[in-house]
Amino acid sequence: MTSDFFAHAARFASNLPAPKARGGGSARYNFGVGHNDPSAVPVAALSAAAAAAITEEGESLAIYNLGGSALGHEKLRRIIADKLNAHRGFALGADEVLITSGSLQGMDLVNALLCDRGDCVIIEQFTYGAAISKARSAGVDAIPAVLDEGGIVIEALRETLERLAAEGRRPKYIYTIPTVQNPTGTIMPLERRKALLALAAEFDVPIYEDECYADLIWSGEAPPALAALSPEQVIHIGSLSKSLAPALRLGYMVAPWQALGQILALKTDAGTGAIEQMTAARYLDGHFDAHVETLTRHLETKLDAMMEAIGREFGTSVEVVRPTGGLFVWMAYPEGIDTAPLVKAAAEEGISVNAGSDWSVDPEHGRRFVRLCFALPSVEDIEAGIAAFAEVSHKVLGMPERSGNMARRGTE
Amino acid sequence: MTSDFFAHAARFASNLPAPKARGGGSARYNFGVGHNDPSAVPVAALSAAAAAAITEEGESLAIYNLGGSALGHEKLRRIIADKLNAHRGFALGADEVLITSGSLQGMDLVNALLCDRGDCVIIEQFTYGAAISKARSAGVDAIPAVLDEGGIVIEALRETLERLAAEGRRPKYIYTIPTVQNPTGTIMPLERRKALLALAAEFDVPIYEDECYADLIWSGEAPPALAALSPEQVIHIGSLSKSLAPALRLGYMVAPWQALGQILALKTDAGTGAIEQMTAARYLDGHFDAHVETLTRHLETKLDAMMEAIGREFGTSVEVVRPTGGLFVWMAYPEGIDTAPLVKAAAEEGISVNAGSDWSVDPEHGRRFVRLCFALPSVEDIEAGIAAFAEVSHKVLGMPERSGNMARRGTE
Numbered sequence: 001m002t003s004d005f006f007a008h009a010a011r012f013a014s015n016l017p018a019p020k021a022r023g024g025g026s027a028r029y030n031f032g033v034g035h036n037d038p039s040a041v042p043v044a045a046l047s048a049a050a051a052a053a054i055t056e057e058g059e060s061l062a063i064y065n066l067g068g069s070a071l072g073h074e075k076l077r078r079i080i081a082d083k084l085n086a087h088r089g090f091a092l093g094a095d096e097v098l099i100t101s102g103s104l105q106g107m108d109l110v111n112a113l114l115c116d117r118g119d120c121v122i123i124e125q126f127t128y129g130a131a132i133s134k135a136r137s138a139g140v141d142a143i144p145a146v147l148d149e150g151g152i153v154i155e156a157l158r159e160t161l162e163r164l165a166a167e168g169r170r171p172k173y174i175y176t177i178p179t180v181q182n183p184t185g186t187i188m189p190l191e192r193r194k195a196l197l198a199l200a201a202e203f204d205v206p207i208y209e210d211e212c213y214a215d216l217i218w219s220g221e222a223p224p225a226l227a228a229l230s231p232e233q234v235i236h237i238g239s240l241s242k243s244l245a246p247a248l249r250l251g252y253m254v255a256p257w258q259a260l261g262q263i264l265a266l267k268t269d270a271g272t273g274a275i276e277q278m279t280a281a282r283y284l285d286g287h288f289d290a291h292v293e294t295l296t297r298h299l300e301t302k303l304d305a306m307m308e309a310i311g312r313e314f315g316t317s318v319e320v321v322r323p324t325g326g327l328f329v330w331m332a333y334p335e336g337i338d339t340a341p342l343v344k345a346a347a348e349e350g351i352s353v354n355a356g357s358d359w360s361v362d363p364e365h366g367r368r369f370v371r372l373c374f375a376l377p378s379v380e381d382i383e384a385g386i387a388a389f390a391e392v393s394h395k396v397l398g399m400p401e402r403s404g405n406m407a408r409r410g411t412e
Numbered sequence: 413m414t415s416d417f418f419a420h421a422a423r424f425a426s427n428l429p430a431p432k433a434r435g436g437g438s439a440r441y442n443f444g445v446g447h448n449d450p451s452a453v454p455v456a457a458l459s460a461a462a463a464a465a466i467t468e469e470g471e472s473l474a475i476y477n478l479g480g481s482a483l484g485h486e487k488l489r490r491i492i493a494d495k496l497n498a499h500r501g502f503a504l505g506a507d508e509v510l511i512t513s514g515s516l517q518g519m520d521l522v523n524a525l526l527c528d529r530g531d532c533v534i535i536e537q538f539t540y541g542a543a544i545s546k547a548r549s550a551g552v553d554a555i556p557a558v559l560d561e562g563g564i565v566i567e568a569l570r571e572t573l574e575r576l577a578a579e580g581r582r583p584k585y586i587y588t589i590p591t592v593q594n595p596t597g598t599i600m601p602l603e604r605r606k607a608l609l610a611l612a613a614e615f616d617v618p619i620y621e622d623e624c625y626a627d628l629i630w631s632g633e634a635p636p637a638l639a640a641l642s643p644e645q646v647i648h649i650g651s652l653s654k655s656l657a658p659a660l661r662l663g664y665m666v667a668p669w670q671a672l673g674q675i676l677a678l679k680t681d682a683g684t685g686a687i688e689q690m691t692a693a694r695y696l697d698g699h700f701d702a703h704v705e706t707l708t709r710h711l712e713t714k715l716d717a718m719m720e721a722i723g724r725e726f727g728t729s730v731e732v733v734r735p736t737g738g739l740f741v742w743m744a745y746p747e748g749i750d751t752a753p754l755v756k757a758a759a760e761e762g763i764s765v766n767a768g769s770d771w772s773v774d775p776e777h778g779r780r781f782v783r784l785c786f787a788l789p790s791v792e793d794i795e796a797g798i799a800a801f802a803e804v805s806h807k808v809l810g811m812p813e814r815s816g817n818m819a820r821r822g823t824e
Contacts, residue, residue, distance in 0.1 A: 005644045006670035011618065013528045020676040022507070022669065026479065036474035043470030050462035050687065058455035061657035062448035063788065067438065101513055104681050116425045134680070206423065232417045245473035247686035258418035261431040268546070269516050273685035274659035275462065376475065
């Protein structure tokens with residue numbers, strides 16, 4: 001037996017993604033992944049919640065799904081239903097919520113439920129990178145929906161749906177992040193939501209709504225979720241990654257039973273981790289709103305630091321709209337700029353950011369953007385990291401030309 | 413919008429499994445799923461471990477994968493490597509272990525890694541039901557390998573491999589549970605293991621080894637794992653479901669890096685639940701062997717109760733070989749019997765057991781068997797439940813004719 005038995009590609013399935021390399025260091029300034037704020041993790045309370053939950057429910061760990069429903073831990077489902085009812089306009093019971101192992105599992109399940117290879121789907125032109133990569137893995141053709149500051153542009157979507165209908169194609173879903181859109185940070189107004197629901201119904205296409213960031217809004221109120229406005233036509237997913245912690249792999253799905261019962265048959269994982277579920281349920285019971293309030297204050301402070309640093313370091317050479325929630329800003333260079341070489345050079349300097357093209361269904365649309373996450377680094381690291389990023393940007397793209405009021409070397 | 417928007421099958425992907433029904437009660441006597449023994453869950457120690465782990469590592473929950481490797485929690489990987497080295501003949505470092513969300517996720521990943529639709533694989537003729545259903549979901553043709561009391565019969569496997577080679581087909585893997593086979597409970601001897609490895613190498617087919625039950629052996633020693641004997645040609649999966657608790661969704665995989673690096677690229681779930689991982693690591697550190705010792709004593713007591721109850725209630729009408737480990741017995745009715753109507757009638761009486769045909773690649777092979785799990789019910793419920801099952805069996809199949817020394821009504 002040689003040591004490269006598994007090195008022959010013929011052994012593997014076809015069309016696999018590129019393998020991962022061993023190890024891989026972490027960035028000195030990490031603006032590249034939607035991590036959360038370590039200082040906002042309620043460590044003592046979570047620790048106490050875990051201890052109490054296991055003391056109370058620990059024997060049931062011997063039984064798959066704790067001897068209960070395959071939908072997940074009942075108390076956690078009730079807490080999620082309650083928070084959706086209180087804040088997102090729903091009227092749900094606990095049995096209308098499915099717990100998933102992060103929203104990423106929810107995304108896999110939605111694709112498995114709705115899509116065959118060769119189908120097409122509509123995805124917002126700028127979107128969560130995993131929504132694009134998972135659609136592609138499922139062999140599905142992703143068609144972009146044009147966005148403006150209010151989200152999906154209805155007239156443009158109508159044109160797309162009409163064109164597809166003329167070609168005899170019906171999209172299997174319209175994927176949208178209406179509330180704190182990733183990466184643009186916008187919130188879709190109520191009238192736009194109603195128009196989107198009406199248009200989707202007219203063309204008989206389900207809406208697949210992702211509200212992972214909807215808990216993290218620090219100013220103003222968001223309109224109700226699409227799934228709350230029209231429960232029958234929407235599959236809604238969400239997560240505790242953003243409102244509690246991402247290393248807990250806890251997400252959820254709300255959908256009509258015709259969809260949820262079929263999803264349950266596809267969720268062949270014997271349930272989501274029970275200690276995560278019971279700990280989160282115990283902690284969030286009665287603490288959800290207060291925790292989110294504390295967390296969003298932390299996040300807003302970091303956003304302030306990032307906006308100030310961008311203004312100071314980049315001046316008018318880039319455009320950034322201040323989001324009213326979430327964990328990231330979407331920074332635009334002038335038309336014609338390609339941020340790919342900048343992102344690569346920054347990585348070599350220990351600065352991790354997302355290339356806009358990776359967050360775009362059509363990479364061309366996002367070529368002049370970068371996404372910068374601000375929840376993980378400290379305020380000091382945000383300031384130093386954005387300054388370092390501006391330095392790399394100047395070297396690679398020739399902009400910004402100034403740092404604060406100082407001309408950069410070589411610029412003048 | 414009508415209330416049955418999602419009721420049209422055309423909306424969904426083709427070839428979905430049957431949807432789940434709402435609710436569904438639990439059986440009064442549950443011998444049907446490999447649950448564990450509630451009284452053997454170390455509740456107080458797990459509770460303390462969770463509290464201590466979160467206190468120490470809680471801030472890192474804000475970061476995906478706790479800021480570490482996508483392979484999983486480092487300490488847990490080291491503990492699993494240590495137990496495999498100590499008990500299963502390996503010589504592993506922590507970086508050769510991948511944590512999965514239960515072994516079920518590991519099974520999905522192996523199929524995704526190795527199989528295209530239309531491929532064929534070899535699976536032991538009697539096997540874990542999920543191995544069969546997951547292969548079928550992957551569009552793969554499962555070909556049975558004949559078993560005897562030492563596991564896969566080498567000569568029969570050679571014939572199968574030769575026949576396939578003559579047809580121009582190379583199986584993508586040989587799936588085996590060599591150590592406490594599910595459902596037969598047998599342990600493959602060392603010489604058979606060596607012969608299997610040699611045969612698989614000769615035909616250039618990877619071995620896919622499942623050792624979910626290998627920790628639960630109460631008499632005798634098991635030979636080393638196949639992956640320990642020949643690391644380069646085996647993908648090895650295991651689980652903490654059986655040695656700790658199934659509602660914790662913690663499994664693991666050991667494979668050469670050429671396979672593992674590719675598996676990591678397929679594991680697009682952003683990691684396995686971190687509180688589960690840190691809690692298990694904290695608890696098992698230094699406690700693994702003592703816990704398994706306690707657990708297997710509990711299990712052996714329950715097995716004794718089940719063997720006695722089967723002997724008392726069924727007499728010589730069935731055959732059961734006493735396993736030396738695991739959570740289940742494999743009970744054989746005489747040739748020609750079909751247990752399917754018995755399993756259905758038992759379910760109606762609140763007694764859950766597995767039909768042998770569901771645990772068989774070719775349902776015909778398993779038609780005269782039932783699988784009975786003994787870890788969950790108390791000794792009293794085992795005694796009462798087996799008596800009740802014998803009563804149903806008598807009604808449906810006309811056997812056993814006697815209960816203890818007493819003839820059943822209608823028999824004489």
